[in-house]
Amino acid sequence: MLLDGSGLGKDYGGVRALSEVSIRVDRGEVLGLVGPNGAGKTTLVDLISGAQRADAGTLLLDGTPLRGPASSRARAGLARTFQHPQLAPDLSVRDNLVLGRLAARHGRWWDLVRGIATGVLHPRSASDDAAVERLAAELGIGRLDRAAGDLTLGEQRLVEVGRALGQEPLVLLLDEPFAGADAHGISGISDAIRAVRQRGHGVVLVDHNIDLVSALVDRMMLLELGAVAFDGDPADCLASPQLRRAYFGEWAEGLSDVS
Numbered sequence: 001m002l003l004d005g006s007g008l009g010k011d012y013g014g015v016r017a018l019s020e021v022s023i024r025v026d027r028g029e030v031l032g033l034v035g036p037n038g039a040g041k042t043t044l045v046d047l048i049s050g051a052q053r054a055d056a057g058t059l060l061l062d063g064t065p066l067r068g069p070a071s072s073r074a075r076a077g078l079a080r081t082f083q084h085p086q087l088a089p090d091l092s093v094r095d096n097l098v099l100g101r102l103a104a105r106h107g108r109w110w111d112l113v114r115g116i117a118t119g120v121l122h123p124r125s126a127s128d129d130a131a132v133e134r135l136a137a138e139l140g141i142g143r144l145d146r147a148a149g150d151l152t153l154g155e156q157r158l159v160e161v162g163r164a165l166g167q168e169p170l171v172l173l174l175d176e177p178f179a180g181a182d183a184h185g186i187s188g189i190s191d192a193i194r195a196v197r198q199r200g201h202g203v204v205l206v207d208h209n210i211d212l213v214s215a216l217v218d219r220m221m222l223l224e225l226g227a228v229a230f231d232g233d234p235a236d237c238l239a240s241p242q243l244r245r246a247y248f249g250e251w252a253e254g255l256s257d258v259s
């Protein structure tokens with residue numbers, strides 16, 4: 001088991017965002033994490049990556065307890081993207097990609113931004129630059145000297161995926177990587193996910209586009225109101241009453257609000 005989380009819980013003030021959630025990712029497995037808005041998907045990614053502290057539960061990465069700040073979890077082999085992309089806007093696409101390489105050795109990429117901007121800390125090696133060129137070609141990212149702040153949302157997502165891949169993570173956490181991406185971005189990210197699986201590493205793919213997710217994943221986990229409503233075969237999940245309730249129940253309630 002590559003990632004093994006159990007009993008995970010998180011409250012935000014009075015809001016119970018997650019309770020008693022277990023999540024497992026095997027070697028070479030892509031797990032789809034779906035659920036309507038507010039179900040707790042991002043919170044779960046935050047607890048695993050260390051962006052938020054869990055109130056309850058345990059996490060193991062490749063058998064070793066996963067604790068402490070996001071920087072040590074990055075070094076231990078976790079990489080993530082964000083629902084709202086967090087690139088260093090003044091740095092070039094190339095330098096943003098290099099940050100992923102450095103983060104694998106030195107910790108969180110955003111702790112490194114100041115250093116890379118001044119060229120003082122953690123100088124990159126020729127192999128970092130070569131890896132970045134390779135990643136950009138694989139994902140179809142061109143014109144690497146553009147400032148990241150000038151990219152479209154879809155392009156920013158591609159660069160975030162590239163930055164995370166550059167960390168060569170054991171487990172890659174992708175929070176809605178397809179939102180705002182065009183066909184070119186979707187195919188680049190899909191290929192990258194398959195390549196991670198091929199390498200025997202794990203992926204957690206968050207999206208509420210269930211059709212897109214189900215075509216890519218080996219297993220599907222449905223969150224509803226902070227709890228696991230389904231965990232199993234993607235086709236079974238698609239056909240499950242739990243999925244209908246989670247999505248269409250919410251939709252029907254929305255309709256009755258309007259009328």
Ligand SMILES: Nc1ncnc2c1ncn2[C@@H]1O[C@H](COP(=O)(O)OP(=O)(O)O)[C@@H](O)[C@H]1O
Pocket residue numbers: 012013015016017035036037038039040041042043044
């Ligand atoms: N930083 C936060 N402070 C307070 N409440 C939050 C915070 N982040 C998320 N929540 C709440 O936790 C619940 C789960 O949110 P989230 O994990 O973002 O869901 P999802 O990613 O599935 O849309 C929601 O009710 C949301 O409003």
Ligand SMILES: [Mg+2]
Pocket residue numbers: 041042043083
């Ligand atoms: Mg979210």
